[in-house]
Amino acid sequence: MKHARNDGPDIAFRLARRVVATVADDMSTMQRVGAGIVAALVAITPFGAWSEVEAHADPLAAGTPVEVGPFEVKVVRVATVDEFAYLVPKPGNHLLGVVAEVTNTGEVPEYRATLGQAIPAPQNVAIVPKAALDELGADTAPDGGADPSADPAASADLGASEEAELPPATILSAKDGTTISVFNPGVTHRVALLWEQGGKWSGRTIPLEVIELEWIEESVVSLDNGYWLPNEVAYHGRIPVDAERPGAGSNQSGPSAEAGQP
Template sequence: MGDSGSRVRAFAGRSATFVKGRPRSQQLVGGGLALALLTAPFGGFESVSASTLLGSIEIGVPMQVGPFEVTLEKVVTVPDLAPTVTPEPGRKLLVVVASVENTGNRPWGVRVLTDALPAPADGGIEANDLGKTNADVYDYDDTSQIRDINPGIRHKAVLVWQQDEDWSGDSVTLTVDELEWVGEDTVLRLSDERWRDLDRPVAQGVFPVEVRP
């Protein structure tokens, strides 16, 4: 248990070092929609405690995910977040509320974050029309969709997945994938200076889900 916690802190430290020094690769560890969300699920919620696996991810504990410092606040499931988000028929919404800050020195697309925080396998997540399961991300305060985060900017973010409406669990397993910094892409020759999701979990936690009818 102690060793795992130390590893988590070391990963976060190496990520912070990258912002200044940019090492070649990096292991990462790893959390309003104003009126709509205040009157729908989030306004009345208290932060919940998480029962974590290996102590890797905890509610209220910052973790470094690529260029972002992420602090998870709560996990909820709701039937709708209209007018901001309305699920397709037969689906509801699984929502993670988190504080997200870009601690780097350049803007980064939120896709870096949603690649590293994949849809929970036990959450009944449904792919969208494009076959993707990446979360959509919204600003808790002004309800706008977040696509990029500038350096030094902190958002209270709402990560939203569409979920099978028959899902009835009381917890989900959130996972953080390892990201690798690609300074120069000599293999795939796609683009240099980017974060690449290795699709390899480095941390996870089991979190209770607040259910709102």
């Protein structure tokens, strides 16, 4: 013990080894193997070894509200539309819109982007990927500015585009097409989440996922504190698609959104 005391920092290690050695000396080989397995199982516990590997997603259906982070989201319907408010897709493409009633159930306002993180673009329904949006910007630049090889690759080859990252939804008021930048507590907004979709797609349903949002009070890895972190898929469902306008739902002001547009 005198020796251990003088060597300070590894006193705990030496002590532990001593204890382990003392205990193990009296054990049979089988016992040692068993004890080793138990110790290993205990050791991996803090790293989430027993959490469910497959996050089980609850079903998502139109008309049923779900809680996600600070929001209560009720998907009303899904529709395709040629254009909506200021959004005009490329010729041949159309917009896919998810109309939802969204209520901030918290005490403080939440940004639109938080809602966008909770409802990502549906997979495998020919949503035009992010790269194509950059290319849209390049189109407005003078000729020769855009990379000519990028153009056909991104828009034509839908198979490859599925691997590209899909853009977040553009979130507009379904009533009037205006941009809602902040969701205030207690207010229910009827919003349209819109993505540009390849014109060839003509499915009857889309797979829609709602991502769980976890409140990070103090982040372990970054200096950011107090934000909603998108986590695992919490709800999943196939929502039927109406081939109508996303704004024209049960309310009278649907057409007014179109009225302002040429």
